[in-house]
Amino acid sequence: MKKKIAEDALKDLSTEEKIKEAARKLFTQKGYAQVKTRDIAAEAGINLALLNYYFRSKEKLFELIMMENFKKFMDGISVKVVDEKIPIAEKLQRIVEDYIDFLTKHPDLPLFILNELRSNPSIIAARIDTEVRPIRSHLINQLQEAIKAGTIEPIEPFHFMANLVGLTIFPFIGRPILQRVINVNDEKFHQLMQERKKLIPLWINAILHTKKNLN
Amino acid sequence: MKKKIAEDALKDLSTEEKIKEAARKLFTQKGYAQVKTRDIAAEAGINLALLNYYFRSKEKLFELIMMENFKKFMDGISVKVVDEKIPIAEKLQRIVEDYIDFLTKHPDLPLFILNELRSNPSIIAARIDTEVRPIRSHLINQLQEAIKAGTIEPIEPFHFMANLVGLTIFPFIGRPILQRVINVNDEKFHQLMQERKKLIPLWINAILHTKKNLN
DNA sequence: AAAATATTTAATCAAATGATTAATTCAGCG
DNA sequence: CGCTGAATTAATCATTTGATTAAATATTTT
Numbered sequence: 001m002k003k004k005i006a007e008d009a010l011k012d013l014s015t016e017e018k019i020k021e022a023a024r025k026l027f028t029q030k031g032y033a034q035v036k037t038r039d040i041a042a043e044a045g046i047n048l049a050l051l052n053y054y055f056r057s058k059e060k061l062f063e064l065i066m067m068e069n070f071k072k073f074m075d076g077i078s079v080k081v082v083d084e085k086i087p088i089a090e091k092l093q094r095i096v097e098d099y100i101d102f103l104t105k106h107p108d109l110p111l112f113i114l115n116e117l118r119s120n121p122s123i124i125a126a127r128i129d130t131e132v133r134p135i136r137s138h139l140i141n142q143l144q145e146a147i148k149a150g151t152i153e154p155i156e157p158f159h160f161m162a163n164l165v166g167l168t169i170f171p172f173i174g175r176p177i178l179q180r181v182i183n184v185n186d187e188k189f190h191q192l193m194q195e196r197k198k199l200i201p202l203w204i205n206a207i208l209h210t211k212k213n214l215n
Numbered sequence: 216m217k218k219k220i221a222e223d224a225l226k227d228l229s230t231e232e233k234i235k236e237a238a239r240k241l242f243t244q245k246g247y248a249q250v251k252t253r254d255i256a257a258e259a260g261i262n263l264a265l266l267n268y269y270f271r272s273k274e275k276l277f278e279l280i281m282m283e284n285f286k287k288f289m290d291g292i293s294v295k296v297v298d299e300k301i302p303i304a305e306k307l308q309r310i311v312e313d314y315i316d317f318l319t320k321h322p323d324l325p326l327f328i329l330n331e332l333r334s335n336p337s338i339i340a341a342r343i344d345t346e347v348r349p350i351r352s353h354l355i356n357q358l359q360e361a362i363k364a365g366t367i368e369p370i371e372p373f374h375f376m377a378n379l380v381g382l383t384i385f386p387f388i389g390r391p392i393l394q395r396v397i398n399v400n401d402e403k404f405h406q407l408m409q410e411r412k413k414l415i416p417l418w419i420n421a422i423l424h425t426k427k428n429l430n
Numbered sequence: 431a432a433a434a435t436a437t438t439t440a441a442t443c444a445a446a447t448g449a450t451t452a453a454t455t456c457a458g459c460g
Numbered sequence: 461c462g463c464t465g466a467a468t469t470a471a472t473c474a475t476t477t478g479a480t481t482a483a484a485t486a487t488t489t490t
Contacts (some may be wrong), residue, residue, distance in 0.1 A: 003325070005429065015437080021260060031389070032249075033248035033249040034247075036478085037479085046426065048478090049439070051478095052480075053438080057479075058477095058478065059296065107320065111330065113392075114391075115330065118244075119245060128392065138255045140397075151246070156407060157397055161413065164390070166382055166386065167382070170377060173329060174384075175342065177329075178373065178376060178380070180340060180343050188373075192371060192373050192374065206418075207345075207418045210418060230468085231465075252448060261468085262469055268467075
């Protein structure tokens with residue numbers, strides 16, 4: 001019964017949770033094939049057999065992490081967006097702000113999801129239909145109403161969505177390249193991401209008022 | 216000596232080239248760890264031992280593909296951009312058009328590079344310094360001159376670059392999600408990408424004329 | 431405390447995987 | 461042809477890797 005003096009960072013967790021945390025970290029960072037069960041065991045500081053004892057197999061454990069990650073990713077999008085009847089400009093501000101906060105906390109998630117989606121389209125595909133479509137349709141409807149009302153210029157919903165998501169997520173995905181090319185340190189990077197919370201809505205707004213968006 | 220009647224698509228190549236092509240396809244699509252040497256041998260239609268005979272090891276072969284991919288990725292950026300003294304608006308048109316054509320031909324490259332860069336920062340880092348910096352500095356210089364001249368509103372070079380690259384590349388990276396969320400078929404997708412050749416420069420231009428780009 | 435149950439460990443297994451070897455076939459050349 | 465080196469093959473090796481087992485330890489229940 002040695003008293004553990006704040007030993008291994010967050011490691012006063014149960015064995016099961018230690019394994020899951022280690023798996024989450026490694027899988028999310030490197031993907032399924034790159035991570036060996038022994039890596040997870042080492043990272044969690046537990047015996048290899050315990051992984052199978054608690055989670056039956058590497059694949060089962062991965063699927064668990066996968067689903068949790070995907071849920072996280074989706075929740076990051078959907079919060080506070082669906083029901084409220086606020087104007088689109090203000091809604092964009094909230095979406096972008098929330099999602100940049102989210103990406104700051106989970107910078108590895110987008111690449112994980114994109115990779116998973118490429119190598120395993122079917123599993124995630126279904127969840128997109130059920131979980132993302134509602135949000136999309138709500139937002140896109142609002143967009144199209146604004147177009148009809150003449151408030152903004154016509155634009156393909158695909159372009160609108162690609163721009164919104166691209167402007168928000170890409171800096172985090174492309175961070176290693178961008179930061180090196182433009183020569184920006186970590187502190188400056190985060191400062192810039194905070195700026196983008198205000199700037200992206202402005203830019204999207206500018207885009208939505210640019211003529212000749214169609215044809 | 217059976218006459219091969221246009222047998223296996225592009226497979227009148229030498230054995231060495233067959234292996235390389237198979238490796239390029241699989242590595243670029245799935246990454247190093249997911250691809251087994253036996254997969255490459257099968258895809259190339261050759262005996263497993265030939266892989267080591269020609270390329271010594273899986274790792275050597277991967278590094279070769281890696282470097283070629285990276286070079287491709289960089290050439291995609293740098294063409295026609297550096298020296299010419301054309302105005303920034305027109306230069307953007309060329310960059311975007313060239314790069315969308317390039318991405319249409321090599322849609323798997325961005326994700327490959329981003330993954331490689333995350334798991335292996337050092338190797339590629341050096342090449343960014345030598346190969347990308349010159350282009351960057353030229354383009355950024357031109358941007359900052361335009362800002363000084365009052366032609367465009369002030370903007371952080373990082374934001375400018377992230378927006379340009381993000382708007383151009385992200386639709387290709389996020390294609391599986393976007394296409395499903397917005398419900399766009401493959402033909403429509405390519406049509407939209409062609410549209411973006413004209414639209415992205417317009418949008419960037421709108422962004423560059425948005426006030427309060429800096430806090 | 432004793433029994434029962436849950437957790438943990440060390441050792442080992444079987445399959446997968448990267449690599450090598452030795453033998454065989456092929457191609458060019460005198 | 462018959463020789464020579466390159467190309468190819470089948471078989472095998474050694475290591476890695478996911479998984480299992482049986483024994484040991486800890487915890488809970490009675």
